[in-house]
Amino acid sequence: MSNRFRHGIALVLILGTLVLAGCQSPRDEAKVLRLNLGGEPQTLDPQRAADSTSISVLRSLYASLLRVGPDLSIQPDLAAEVPTVANGGISADGLTYTFRLRAGLTWSDGTPLHASAFVDGARRLFEPANANPYVDFYRVIAAQGANDRVAQALAEGRTGADLEALQRTAARDLEVSAPDDRTVVYRLSRRSPAFLSLVTLSPMYPVRADLIAQHGDRWTDAGRLVTNGPFTLATWDHGRQIVLARNARYHGGVVPLDGVRLDMIEDAAIALLAYQKGELDVVTLGPAELVQVRGTQSLRDQFQSYAQLSTQALYFNAADPLFRDARVRRALSLALDRPGYAEVLREGAVLPATAWLPPGMPGHDRAAGTDAAQPAVERAQALLRDAGHEGGRGVEVQLLVADASSARTTAQWLKEQWERALGVRVTLVVRERAAYFADRVGGKFQVLVGGWSADYADPENWLPQFRSGSALNPGRFSDAAYDRLIDQATVELDQSRRIATYQQAQRVLIEQAAIAPLAYGRRNILVQPWVRNLVTSPMESEVPGDLYLDRASIAQR
């Protein structure tokens, strides 16, 4: 009888093996670029998107008035030309920006794209229900004074019904208008030379108010979302995959790719496996994968490494009794072996940083902070002594770090460096991402491992956040000279003077050690030999080449 059981088991095993053997990976279409998105985007609603994953997808779905070129220049996209004072696009007082749309623009469903779509998009951004942190970037747009009052209330920490009413007023009274179908006008409450850069970003994309009214929150579902960029949303398999299809009505001409497949592989090791199996055309390498690829001869010609406009830095809490003293902050910064960090600990995946603005960013200053280019331990010790902490006496530092393996390694390294060079005691406070940001925005830390990456290639995106009273100044850094320089630069219309003023401000930032720059970011990727024209950029979001997928193509796989 047990024969019957044996047969049964054998049958199950044989059937299992057969079905397993029967499933082969499906053949992809020849001209679909297969990329890794790294996770589920939070939303494909441009006014609600705030995470890098969502923004990466939106860049292929939408086109804006202007776009940023691979050389970081601002170029016209849906606008016929970039507004200047000379061509009348910018008013003489610098407060009114007028964009003239190209003729014959349409949405992917063939509906004409009118200037009012930009008004609708801008207005939606300011609705409190859309909860987009990027809205604060755009408070410079005038709203009969309401935006200034919202900014004031947020800075003072006033919330509740009054603020909500004020936010709604700002959305309603926003001074963005469409005098005719091909003209969009933005009124600013102060001069803002970086406003053209702000126009390139996803919160300013046009939207279809009619479809939002029709479908409600489900308007971004595949089959409903109507876009105006090089691609449209074909399918969205939540948590797994997004497929984009070429938009035949794209104003920029015929897109070479049939489509783009965006997989949501969170683990870099698994993404590399998928790449090696030929299931992905491009893959971003994590630290461990970078080492693995370096050791694999066959992958070396597929390797590319390029700069990103990002800087990893330590933030000091200037409101802390210990770190109120700039000498203590400086000492901790000077003691660090930055080349060792970049080359040994991070395996050359980053570059050592002495300044806040990274290379490639207008205003990057190679000479800034060079006294920290090599560890200056004796000077650091002397500074601590001057501050009354001879040999690190009485200095107990709590170092806040987000719970990611690379950040933990960095924090361990910092602890070891400081304890050995300065004799201070360092305790690591490893917090989960949400808790880390809660402590960070709440100013509940002494030193934290953080950083910044560019939303747009302008020092305005990097330096004013450290001004006294700025809402994004977690360390409460406050310096009168710094504030003056920032206030000058923010409204300076002469570009070279503006950049020079920001550079001066950066010197103050480094000398006063509001932060200690650690490393400039790089992106390390593998690209399959059949991928053509993957145009990378120093301002990429999650996906390599995400700003210019309209140019990429695929040769015979």
Added chain:
Amino acid sequence: MLRYGLVRLGQGVATLAAIAVVTFALMHAVPGGPFEARGGDRASAGLVEAQRAYYGIDAPVPAQFGRWASHVVRGDLGPSFARPGRTVAAVIGDGLLPSTVVALYAFALAVGIGVPLGVVAAARAGGRGDAAILGVTTVLAAVPAFVIAFALLLVGAVWLGWFEVRLGRDVTDLALLAKALPPAVALAAPSTALLARLTRAAMIEALASDYVRTARAKGLGTGAVTLRHALRNALLPVVTVAGPLLATLVTGSIVVELIFGMPGVGAAFVAAILQRDYGVIMGVTLFYAATIVVANAVIDLIVPVLDPRIARP
């Protein structure tokens, strides 16, 4: 029977309510909220506060719980904070099918392979076949599911190319049910071993009992004795664990889902915890708790059928 059903229903609701209260309290005690997680370094303290106020999560936790519960009893699990524009029900709904398919598949594998293996081992207790089965099941019971999952992925997907590294949603496509096999195998392996060992022990006991000797003495064949007399009695402990086991498979697939890239409930749960997506955390917790409550209730109904000595409820 009706009375029993009502009592069980009452107990179930009470259990769910208790779990909801505890989870809600713990969730809010954890530092960091959805808008800090969502805004990251772009969000100012003021903006985070404004958003908390807008969504009412600045209210005292008991008041928030009251409001949440009053919506849940009306079938509204609320909005997802981490996925603006999506509801909690939609986020969980996305993951339900892949998770359930793989769990049921794993359950079928665990029962279909584990129980026969246990019977075979018991029939040859002390023999070489028994030793082999014991050895294999010991290893399977000791190795965590994620190790088996990675091993399957490495061998099946990377070396042999039988399936894609990312299985994803295809696991729900009936024509491609084969695709669900690797995650189901990884998930089922420890449970299969458990069931095999449990069945073996129960069978050895049953085969040594008086009624089996009597049956043999009556001249019944080995098959009839093993299957009709011994197995039926030996199945009782097996069925008793099968209910919680199925619930464990439904709720326990988190790691396997992450490794095989399946967008299941478990994967959504992990993401929700990291993003402090309060509504999704509560929704999935209730779903998991309800699964366990229902599975246990069903087993309590089945057991008396196998053993009439246990009072029918």
